[in-house]
Amino acid sequence: DQQVKQNSPSLSVQEGRISILNCDYTNSMFDYFLWYKKYPAEGPTFLISISSIKDKNEDGRFTVFLNKSAKHLSLHIVPSQPGDSAVYFCAARLSTDKLIFGTGTRLQVFP
Amino acid sequence: DAGITQSPRHKVTETGTPVTLRCHQTENHRYMYWYRQDPGHGLRLIHYSYGVKDTDKGEVSDGYSVSRSKTEDFLLTLESATSSQTSVYFCAIKQVEGYGYTFGSGTRLTVV
Numbered sequence: 001d002q003q004v005k006q007n008s009p010s011l012s013v014q015e016g017r018i019s020i021l022n023c024d025y026t027n028s029m030f031d032y033f034l035w036y037k038k039y040p041a042e043g044p045t046f047l048i049s050i051s052s053i054k055d056k057n058e059d060g061r062f063t064v065f066l067n068k069s070a071k072h073l074s075l076h077i078v079p080s081q082p083g084d085s086a087v088y089f090c091a092a093r094l095s096t097d098k099l100i101f102g103t104g105t106r107l108q109v110f111p
Numbered sequence: 112d113a114g115i116t117q118s119p120r121h122k123v124t125e126t127g128t129p130v131t132l133r134c135h136q137t138e139n140h141r142y143m144y145w146y147r148q149d150p151g152h153g154l155r156l157i158h159y160s161y162g163v164k165d166t167d168k169g170e171v172s173d174g175y176s177v178s179r180s181k182t183e184d185f186l187l188t189l190e191s192a193t194s195s196q197t198s199v200y201f202c203a204i205k206q207v208e209g210y211g212y213t214f215g216s217g218t219r220l221t222v223v
Contacts, residue, residue, distance in 0.1 A: 006153070032210045043201055043214030044154070089153060093210050097142055097161070098169070103153035 023090030030092035134202030142205035
């Protein structure tokens with residue numbers, strides 16, 4: 001059973017516009033949510049996170065929104081840049097120090 | 112750089128043979144993890160360790176075993192490799208600050 005879901009396998013956005021990546025989860029015991037970015041032939045790298053007691057966290061061009069009632073979070077990238085083209089994974093933390101990852105969304109930013 | 116190294120980077124092996132992948136860290140982190148990445152499945156946890164000789168199973172542990180005899184090394188063994196274990200394997204360590212992990216560069220394993 002997939003506890004963390006990213007229903008869009010891919011997204012294509014024009015440079016300078018907003019990219020919105022979505023993630024849904026089922027387990028209300030998750031206490032922290034993270035986004036990771038992955039380039040080909042590299043390991044995932046941490047991007048931004050949010051505690052379950054917050055509804056928004058911002059870091060430069062990246063903002064994560066959490067809607068606990070809907071069990072939904074989203075990552076906004078504004079403005080999108082070609083270097084943002086990568087696979088983005090949503091992850092959720094259980095108190096047992098395990099991260100559960102989603103299936104990933106491939107973002108392509110074109111000129 | 113968190114000082115995490117995976118070896119080998121690439122390996123091709125035959126069905127039925129045992130294979131061991133190594134993860135080495137230089138920063139004395141307590142928690143270490145093995146994930147596999149497959150299309151349509153994202154990253155799935157195989158096994159993890161919370162200290163020397165302390166390990167536990169993840170979501171997809173069947174066919175895999177791990178060992179951690181030293182803080183710095185976490186080994187993943189495929190006891191008898193199958194084609195379904197063809198994947199990219201990532202090791203990760205839990206960061207001291209915050210709740211994130213730092214990942215290694217991955218091992219691409221092909222079982223033929």
